[in-house]
Amino acid sequence: MTELAINFPFALQGAPAPQVQGIDLSWYLALSAVLFTIGVVGVIIKRNVISMFMCIELMLNAVNLTFVAFASYFRDVTGQLFVFIVMTVAAAEAAVGLGIIIAIFRNRESLDVDDANILKL
């Protein structure tokens, strides 16, 4: 198998890192940071409530990736346990949130967040 070496571009200075086969934290951290930011940008940009919800799911998933990356780096399953709790919260949030969306839609005939500016249904 050919060796395919990829150097982390942001390691600007200092001694080269010790090469640990199979453990590579910073790439996963960078990827999940980018995914999280895409989710944040989506929540800011989108005006459809369902699309905003999907971007929130994206952010939660980016955090899960960070948890699993650290769990793999430290060889500790605690991070993976946290992922399960996060997944539970995400599922509960999706169920309740979509119920709220249906209730709002039934009263306002619209999914635009700018239309939903009064708490009273």
Next chain:
Amino acid sequence: MTLTGWEAVFFWVFAVTALMAALLTVLARNAVHSAMFLISTLVSVAALFILLGAEFVAGAQILVYVGGVMVLFLFVIMLVNVGAEERGKEAIFNRTPQVVASLLFSGLLVIGLVIGINQGWRAIQERDERDNRLVEVQVRRAQEEQALPVAATNTMKITRDTERIGNSLYRYASLPFEIASILLLVAIIGSVMLARTIKQEAVTDDLDPEVLKEAAPLITERADLTEG
């Protein structure tokens, strides 16, 4: 920091897929397209979980997110989606405050990538070098891989990831586990309560008398429903 061999290839394939699909989730104007791209992001992240040695989390991700949450999303989109979103004409990137805020967050991301991860990760690395922890981790990983049972076909080894997670979940994290189950129960009841129509609420006598009086024209079939 070096990724080697096929692991690097697969990391790049799935990372790029996840990023592109995430971008398209935000950029798609049609909500159904958005959901489809989000599904491909979630599948790519599940593949990355497998690369990280967390097979059980990857399976749970596929089952819970793709099989449960996203199907729920698609149901709701198809139940309620009318108007501009359905025709794919939803306007995005046309309001200055939103664009400025998202550009600010993207700038924060660049700062975080260049400074935060770089320094923080180097600090972790220095600490681990000082404590010899990296060597320990490597030794432990090698031992674990040695101790893995061989599959029946003798071609691969079976990981212990699921077993370890099950052990710690019930031994050390049983209280959070129970709390999570209570949370799910509350969410089920709450979403059923929220999604009821006013007619259904009236049938179960769950309305204020005043609201009932106001909504009386809406619920003419109430008597029929209660009798039947």
